[in-house]
Amino acid sequence: MKNFAIKKARPLPVIILADTSGSMSINGKIDAMNQALKDLIDTLGGENRLHAEIQLSIITFGGDKAVEHLSLKPAHQITDFTPMEAIGRTPMGDAFAMAQALIEDNERIPSRAYRPFIILISDGYPTDSWQSAFDNLCKSERAQKGTRLAMAIGDDADIKMLEDFNNDLEASVFKANDARDIIHFFRVVSMSVTSRSRSVNPNESVEIDFDTPEEDFLDLDFQP
Template sequence: MANIYEGAVEVSRRTMTLFFIVDASGSMDGAKMGTLNSAIEEVIPEIRKISGENADAAIKIAVLEFSSGTRWITPAPMDAEDFTWSFLTADGLTDFGEACKQLNEKLSRKAFMGDVAGSFAPAIFLLSDGEPTDEYASSLAKLKENNWFKKAIKVAVAIGEDANRDVLAEFTGNKEAVLTVHTPEALTKMIRFVSVTASQIGSKSSGVGKGGVDEAANKQDEMIDKISEVKAAEPDDDGDLEW
């Protein structure tokens, strides 16, 4: 009897890239960077699990750090299954404008978005504790013209009171997508919440808009709804140590 599965071709899943854009300037040194490193390392297995169980898309991870200049920790997006977090160190300035420029260059089918099977809009997670030290307005303006960026789920975490929340709101497109934390416990919670929730929402097919603007807008709205729920449930940071 012939094997009915003989010659069957496995259908490749689309991909969804989760970008971590991390402020590694000198003001992040100590508890902030230590907490960030540990929290992201601990959440990676959950992202792997979401990716492995997802019939619609495989999740990839890309990491950009910015301080005095920028550095892609991942030369290209890596499958969550193969990704291991590399602990970052903090030093230097806060070249946020350069980070926007680098992200804009990679959000292209000629760069990070050229997956053969096709890509869902990415999820972009920005973490920062300070004020840009370079000219960022022109680079951010160009980034906001990028169609992949327009469609992306965008969330930012402001770490401590010195973080410029207005700049982070410019990046995400609205202040509702900016979370503020003042303690290591809160930072750990928010890194897990954003990473897991953005991965879940970003890597599913909504069946609306077929990956276009409608689907992307729905996903960003869904993410903001989840953020609003968290803010309502936990209006104040917990823990004793504040930055």
């Protein structure tokens, strides 16, 4: 009898860059994002790992610097999510540099990993020197091959920068006007990630449609 080794699922990284500057405390924006991310973690953590193991990192930028609020780990191993707090300025350049360092770290994201999702959410403009770090991230090999999505919250976001970050020609920058829009964005992201993870080839792109009606999310065990 031959001994058959169990093939380990390849990582599918999901890296979220989340604005936690002081302006996110207004009109319930940070509360909506906390709820949306908690739902995202619950959904991704419940996915089977036959083809891909979804791994999640959340990098926040607020106050004086960016921090890895949730260190990269398999979604099914995340048992607790500490709510984010909104405070201070918008050190987005620091977050771009941190994200680049993460995706280029072959110990944390091995070469066998599937193409990552990198998601940027902001309601304003960077308050630090960001352009160089932004360019370096977007030009890095893994970020170019990955799916980059962006959400602008409110009317004061830097739309041009978010458009430059976004690399999905079929899914333009999503504009959120209220808490429900923020939650809707993350539901579409969840559906896109799980669709890829269930695919025979999780490196293949999936259609991302932010006009997806709410009832379609019931298939992913979302609660309205």
